[in-house]
Amino acid sequence: MSDETDYDPTPIYLDDGPSRPSLLDDDERTLTPSSEKLWYVVHCYSGYENKVRHSIEQRIETMGMTDKIFDVIVPTEEEIEVKDGKRRTVERRVFPGYILVEMKMDEDSWYVVRNTPGVTGFVGMGNEPTPLRPEEVKQIMDRMSDEAPKVKVTFKLGQKVRIVDGPFNDFIGTVSDIDVAKSKVRVMVSFFGRETPVEVDFLEVEKV
Known part of the structure; x- marks a missing residue:
């Protein structure tokens, strides 16, 4: 079971307005x-x-x-x-x-x-x-x-991460985009002296 304790006081209801539970x-x-x-x-x-x-x-x-x-x-x-x-x-x-x-x-x-x-x-x-x-x-x-x-998404935009799998394994870059629906993250890495976007799975990166 997760230890996380931060939560919205009424996260279950779909409505969000002045009459919120x-x-x-x-x-x-x-x-x-x-x-x-x-x-x-x-x-x-x-x-x-x-x-x-x-x-x-x-x-x-x-x-x-x-x-x-x-x-x-x-x-x-x-x-x-x-x-x-x-x-x-x-x-x-x-x-x-x-x-x-x-x-x-x-x-x-x-x-x-x-x-x-x-x-x-x-x-x-x-x-x-x-x-x-x-x-x-x-x-x-x-x-x-x-x-x-x-x-589990454990990183955020602008954060430095290391790619741990695939052709860019061990490259370090900066998170530029997070696609939660597809479980993908775009990382800007330095490749031959140029900033290059690399799209990888959530499970293929880790925090530096």
Whole structure:
């Protein structure tokens, strides 16, 4: 699991505007009971997502809430990173500090989740927990089920890197363009005294 802890306070929702969801204040929150199974975003301490998930699952069983709380997931995806010249696949949390809970929202189910150790609150609009829209759930699930690991981008424009594979192996240059969609990076290297652009795969360069 990745150690990264920097995250957007509400990264899951697709909307971005004045009505953007935020972490609710328990003292001011309201609740509209729903008999529909919906996915909610729950904030917890970053780095403790799996522990919190396990605790919620235990509470569901011991408190007899299997008819109201159905699933708890920590969204993750596989990522390829290069370290010390070696490639390895790691599991990375998509939204550090957040878990998703599928539930029928009412006072009882809210209480079970909210009072789980490590949970700091629900995310919602105004003063009420807000469920994810179907398209948002699909986007997250598709991302989790993607079989092709993503390549971790560890460099930025203007940074000096070394090419570690191909005909320009061991050349040092400067990153001039990054194409995340194609997992390609363009590096300006000195070739016969002239600055020459070389396009290589993310995995074929390393920081100097």
